Amino acid sequence: MSDFDTLRRDWLAHLGHERRLSPKTLEAYGRDIEQFATFLTHHLDAPPSLKAVAALKPADLRAFLGYRRRDGVGNRTLMRQLAALRSLARFGERSGRLTAAAFAATRGPRLGKGLPRPLDAKAAAAVTRADSRAGEELPDWVLARDAAVLSLLYGSGLRISEALGLRRSQAPLSTADALTVLGKGGKTRMVPVLPVVVESIGAYLAQCPWRLAPEGPLFVGVKGGPLSPRIIQLAVEGLRGSLGLPGSATPHALRHSFATHLLGRGGDLRAIQELLGHASLSTTQIYTRIDSVRLLAAYDSAHPRARG
Structure with a gap:
């Protein structure tokens, strides 16, 4: 060596x-x-x-x-x-x-200041429903599983690695069961669980044909092993076609949607930072720029004097 x-x-x-x-x-x-x-x-x-x-x-x-x-x-x-x-x-x-x-x-290349591209609320909700893929030739439990994972990304703002890293013992049984998530850098945070997320995970567990060990993965593949992120990415790729979504619709876009929609409804920026697990508030502040862009676009399209 x-x-x-x-x-x-x-x-x-x-x-x-x-x-x-x-x-x-x-x-x-x-x-x-x-x-x-x-x-x-x-x-x-x-x-x-x-x-x-x-x-x-x-x-x-x-x-x-x-x-x-x-x-x-x-x-x-x-x-x-x-x-x-x-x-x-x-x-x-x-x-x-x-x-x-x-x-x-040595100076590195300049990075463009592109903004995350969230889905609108209607599209995000559709992506997280199992019935949006009803025409696909997949077992019902697989469709329920994918919907449960995607519900966590949009409903709790999880990264896909965080959702797939959950253990069976962490599965929320009610909205009172907040999730403890292991994020980047080995840092943990608490995130709330919406009723629709609890329902989605419950539907998956009721149909899953595999016996899930308490300390084993909550989400498993068709052979009972840990679920690959690529499977969820492919599921969203299929939904892009069936729902007519843009190419920016990815699993991570659901996390962006979570933050953007919270902010648009008056959510506190510091609280959103904690929910997302961002180490710096400046990382979360990018969503204020998204909301500003959205408001200006609405103004330009709706105000009678906006076009001069």
Whole structure:
């Protein structure tokens, strides 16, 4: 194992044990550094060493970003990869193994300030109903399961990973049973459960053919194992066609819809931040921009003097 590989191993262990990053984030960062190592092997005509990495210039890092862009990678992924490289370099400096100023000096690509695209209330409600997929040749319990997952995304603002991470013992039996959700960075939060969500989960449990262990997953696949997020994504893709929804209709759009509709009905921004599990209020404030856009569009279309 090279000294660069050793540094990479120690850095990932640090992120997992001390920073407590999620397994998915660690997997993405590990993949980012592996792609960087592959690039350097070709770029330098040799596998990377700490000495070679310390000698890199910003031009070398820009060449890596260009290499990744030619593979069709977008700006957000490039920014994440650059953030991973900077984190690795800082860890190397703190441990006395690497001095690499090029990482901090390299500017990343600019990110567009696009807004999340929520569904309107009618469309969001339709996506969460099992009868919206009545024509599909799937078992009733599968349709009920998918509807229950989607109800949690829209009704409680969960991420899809959070919904699929719930255990059978956490299934709410009434609206008095708030959910304790394990979110990003291993942080937990409490979220309320609407009656329609309780009903949807109850319908799924009544029809599920598998015996669910209390500490096993609440939502299972057709063979009884943990449910893949891709199954829920495919379900929403099918609903886009049957309900005539835009391409922006995704499982995560239901979480955006949850926040936007709460804010539109006078919900407190701080409370919405806590419900979503955002570490920073600035992340939640993007929904105020969505609501402003919606109000201005309504004004432009309805006010008799709006068009001059």
